[in-house]
Amino acid sequence: MDDPREVRQQIREGKWRRPTAGLAPGFVQTNLAILPRDLAFDFLLFAQRNPKPCPVIEVTDVGSPEPKLSAPGADLRTDVPKYCIYRNGALEGEVTDLRSVWRDDLVSFLLGCSFTFESALLQAGVPVRHIEENRNVPMFISNIQCVPAGMFRGPLVVTMRPIPARLVSRAVQITGRYPGVHGSPVHVGDPAIIGIRDLAKPDFGDPVTIRPGEVPVFWACGVTPQAVAMQAKPPLMLTHAPGYMFITDLRNEELAAS
Amino acid sequence: MDDPREVRQQIREGKWRRPTAGLAPGFVQTNLAILPRDLAFDFLLFAQRNPKPCPVIEVTDVGSPEPKLSAPGADLRTDVPKYCIYRNGALEGEVTDLRSVWRDDLVSFLLGCSFTFESALLQAGVPVRHIEENRNVPMFISNIQCVPAGMFRGPLVVTMRPIPARLVSRAVQITGRYPGVHGSPVHVGDPAIIGIRDLAKPDFGDPVTIRPGEVPVFWACGVTPQAVAMQAKPPLMLTHAPGYMFITDLRNEELAAS
Numbered sequence: 001m002d003d004p005r006e007v008r009q010q011i012r013e014g015k016w017r018r019p020t021a022g023l024a025p026g027f028v029q030t031n032l033a034i035l036p037r038d039l040a041f042d043f044l045l046f047a048q049r050n051p052k053p054c055p056v057i058e059v060t061d062v063g064s065p066e067p068k069l070s071a072p073g074a075d076l077r078t079d080v081p082k083y084c085i086y087r088n089g090a091l092e093g094e095v096t097d098l099r100s101v102w103r104d105d106l107v108s109f110l111l112g113c114s115f116t117f118e119s120a121l122l123q124a125g126v127p128v129r130h131i132e133e134n135r136n137v138p139m140f141i142s143n144i145q146c147v148p149a150g151m152f153r154g155p156l157v158v159t160m161r162p163i164p165a166r167l168v169s170r171a172v173q174i175t176g177r178y179p180g181v182h183g184s185p186v187h188v189g190d191p192a193i194i195g196i197r198d199l200a201k202p203d204f205g206d207p208v209t210i211r212p213g214e215v216p217v218f219w220a221c222g223v224t225p226q227a228v229a230m231q232a233k234p235p236l237m238l239t240h241a242p243g244y245m246f247i248t249d250l251r252n253e254e255l256a257a258s
Numbered sequence: 259m260d261d262p263r264e265v266r267q268q269i270r271e272g273k274w275r276r277p278t279a280g281l282a283p284g285f286v287q288t289n290l291a292i293l294p295r296d297l298a299f300d301f302l303l304f305a306q307r308n309p310k311p312c313p314v315i316e317v318t319d320v321g322s323p324e325p326k327l328s329a330p331g332a333d334l335r336t337d338v339p340k341y342c343i344y345r346n347g348a349l350e351g352e353v354t355d356l357r358s359v360w361r362d363d364l365v366s367f368l369l370g371c372s373f374t375f376e377s378a379l380l381q382a383g384v385p386v387r388h389i390e391e392n393r394n395v396p397m398f399i400s401n402i403q404c405v406p407a408g409m410f411r412g413p414l415v416v417t418m419r420p421i422p423a424r425l426v427s428r429a430v431q432i433t434g435r436y437p438g439v440h441g442s443p444v445h446v447g448d449p450a451i452i453g454i455r456d457l458a459k460p461d462f463g464d465p466v467t468i469r470p471g472e473v474p475v476f477w478a479c480g481v482t483p484q485a486v487a488m489q490a491k492p493p494l495m496l497t498h499a500p501g502y503m504f505i506t507d508l509r510n511e512e513l514a515a516s
Contacts, residue, residue, distance in 0.1 A: 037299070041298060041302065044299065044302050044303065044306065045302065048314055048317060049317075049327070059307075149319075150319070176515065257434065257437065257515060
């Protein structure tokens with residue numbers, strides 16, 4: 001399962017129903033958010049104003065389920081193993097196929113996820129604790145407010161990775177090379193300054209071990225746009241299910257700043 | 259005239275009617291394009307798909323003439339010395355005030371201009387020929403097609419600056435730090451490869467001297483989105499007049515990649 005086209009074919013045929021971590025190594029996996037066109041301008045504007053939590057990989061043409069730029073030939077209605085359907089901000093159900101709920105006015109947003117920059121950190125010898133400990137990354141609702149756009153507003157959700165002090169600078173530079181997947185950290189050090197009381201009690205995900213001499217480093221998190229969109233209670237919103245990402249044909253290195 | 263707020267006030271009161279180059283040194287000047295809301299999504303999408311020619315500094319809220327993020331308190335209807343009004347793709351006239359044509363459905367786009375990165379090049383000792391020769395930068399319509407979005411499509415317009423061979427790498431790195439103002443070059447070397455026949459005959463602007471040992475280096479140009487928008491013949495489009503830019507409160511360094 002090294003080729004993204006092959007993986008998507010397997011998913012489309014119902015032969016792969018599990019999370020996508022580790023599939024098609026080296027290729028960019030994305031978050032998926034689908035909204036009606038009349039909300040799409042404000043959502044795109046929200047992403048433009050908040051590029052760190054909302055790094056846009058691609059926005060499809062209105063009504064088209066094909067991400068022509070990042071995965072030509074793919075179908076966003078069938079090529080993700082599990083989807084969530086939200087109506088008025090409430091989860092209506094989880095499905096494996098969106099064809100029955102698809103409409104001609106839907107716009108799909110592919111947003112960068114942290115798999116890409118974590119792979120770059122690991123290759124540069126920067127440890128990623130939650131991967132070492134086989135847990136979900138710890139996520140916290142910070143007191144940093146996103147710049148609002150239309151009906152979309154809310155706090156920035158951040159991920160935390162403990163980094164050995166001597167590697168903090170390297171971690172900043174490596175992730176800074178990838179603005180398309182959250183980029184450089186939004187905060188380094190004292191969590192209290194951004195409204196986080198207890199690193200042992202994340203709002204989402206799992207706590208991880210912080211060793212002596214390590215600094216907590218915080219990156220903008222892709223949960224932010226989903227949380228913000230849900231809070232706005234749009235009549236219809238379709239997303240990937242957490243961990244069940246869309247796999248593009250883009251290589252991680254293609255997201256490096258140019 | 260060092261403070262951008264003061265400069266805008268002078269412009270608003272009709273006391274400054276000339277081009278803005280050299281005003282409020284160190285502060286970001288931008289291109290301005292104003293479109294009705296029903297075209298704004300496609301135009302923002304075009305910018306998202308073509309970030310090098312269309313670096314978005316800010317998009318205002320629908321109907322609001324105030325760029326709250328980059329120049330709070332400013333009024334985009336009065337704070338530019340000269341505007342163009344286009345209807346159905348044709349120039350209707352030039353005015354110094356947009357208040358009489360303003361509508362509640364208008365969305366303003368502030369797009370990065372090359373003043374910022376040229377200042378960075380000069381500070382790093384990279385010569386900028388058209389400034390030395392006191393000419394307009396030479397611009398060429400390339401054979402590179404922008405990624406279309408909705409009604410917006412067209413070729414990439416590029417600027418050319420001749421760079422001494424030993425400084426090309428430095429020029430790439432310095433401008434690459436500023437993705438908000440066109441970023442790194444789109445092409446280095448042979449102009450024929452991108453469809454340019456004669457460097458002495460630019461499509462817009464003036465030719466400049468290319469000395470022995472210099473390499474022609476091409477950057478995406480902010481004329482692109484304006485040309486593309488005009489070609490789509492929108493019912494109404496308002497822009498700054500060439501050279502009469504909007505001056506923000508952002509410092510050039512704030513546009514550096516983070």
